[in-house]
Amino acid sequence: MAADTRQSGFTLLEMLIAMVLLGMVLVVIYGGLNTSMKSWDKGNERAELINELRLVQEFLRTQLRQSVTVYRNDPTDGRVVYFKGQSDELGWVAPMLTYLGRGGLYFVQLDIVKEREGEVLRMRWHPYHPEDSEDEPRDPDSIEETVLLPRVSSFEISYFGATEPDEEPDWHDDWENPLERPQLIRLQLTVPGIDWPPLVVALAG
Numbered sequence: 001m002a003a004d005t006r007q008s009g010f011t012l013l014e015m016l017i018a019m020v021l022l023g024m025v026l027v028v029i030y031g032g033l034n035t036s037m038k039s040w041d042k043g044n045e046r047a048e049l050i051n052e053l054r055l056v057q058e059f060l061r062t063q064l065r066q067s068v069t070v071y072r073n074d075p076t077d078g079r080v081v082y083f084k085g086q087s088d089e090l091g092w093v094a095p096m097l098t099y100l101g102r103g104g105l106y107f108v109q110l111d112i113v114k115e116r117e118g119e120v121l122r123m124r125w126h127p128y129h130p131e132d133s134e135d136e137p138r139d140p141d142s143i144e145e146t147v148l149l150p151r152v153s154s155f156e157i158s159y160f161g162a163t164e165p166d167e168e169p170d171w172h173d174d175w176e177n178p179l180e181r182p183q184l185i186r187l188q189l190t191v192p193g194i195d196w197p198p199l200v201v202a203l204a205g
Contacts, residue, residue, distance in 0.1 A: 049151070049191055056121070056148050057199045060187065063108060064201040067094040069181055070105065072130045077178055082128065085159050085175025085182065088112060092181075093128050104128070107137070110148075112155045121149040121189065153190040160184035 070093045072082045084091030089111040096106035105128040113122045124145040126137045137143065159175040159182035162168065175182050181203050188198040 046193065050194060052149060053189070053191060053194065053196055057187075057189070057196075059148070060110070061199060061201055063094050063096075064092065064185060064203065067092040067108075067181075067203060068105065069204075070128065070130070072132065074133075074178075080178040081181055082107065082130070083175070083181050084109065085157070085185075087157055087173040088155060090157050090185070090187075096125050107132070112152060117150070119152045119155075120147045121152050121155060122146070123148050149189070149191070151191055153192050154188070155190070156188040158186045158188075160186070 070082045071079050074080045082093050089109070091107060091109040093105050093107050095104070096108060106125045107128050109124045111122055111124075112119050122145055124143055126132075126139070126142045126144070129138060132138055157173075159172045160169060161172075161175070161177065161180070161182035161184070162170075163172060163175070163177040169183060171186070172182075184200055184202055186198050186200045189196060
């Protein structure tokens with residue numbers, strides 16, 4: 001009986017099939033890793049944005065709690081409170097950056113501005129002077145500003161108090177009482193993809 005002379009091993013076709021299957025497995029593995037990395041990056045980005053939002057809210061809470069009731073001289077209305085309250089813009093007087101050696105009071109203004117990459121939350125400030133208006137300080141060069149938060153979806157402000165002597169306190173989109181500041185300020189700040197509770201701050205009398 002003749003011995004079987006066939007050698008064991010893979011044929012060329014079998015090798016090609018194995019290489020194709022290996023390539024498909026590698027594609028699946030790479031796709032899974034790529035998806036995991038993207039999810040990780042999005043998770044990190046979200047965590048960083050939440051932390052930024054939390055820090056900004058705490059900073060604004062501190063600033064508003066430290067705000068004071070001061071007055072300016074208006075040519076038409078006489079002595080009016082130095083305060084600006086609109087649905088998308090807020091201005092108040094408070095100590096500013098004392099840890100940097102800047103003493104005295106400053107008029108601080110918060111609003112939304114459009115930049116190339118979208119809307120940002122901006123803070124501006126300049127030294128308080130009773131002869132200045134909220135929008136036009138005597139020295140325009142004294143105005144400084146910084147971006148508190150990028151990528152803002154919406155920013156809404158409301159004010160609680162009585163705008164007339166015989167009126168019951170209520171929430172208002174704009175504050176129109178020139179003699180008194182509101183009792184409460186509510187800031188609703190929204191960033192993409194994150195639901196965040198509003199910040200409500202009680203102002204000192």
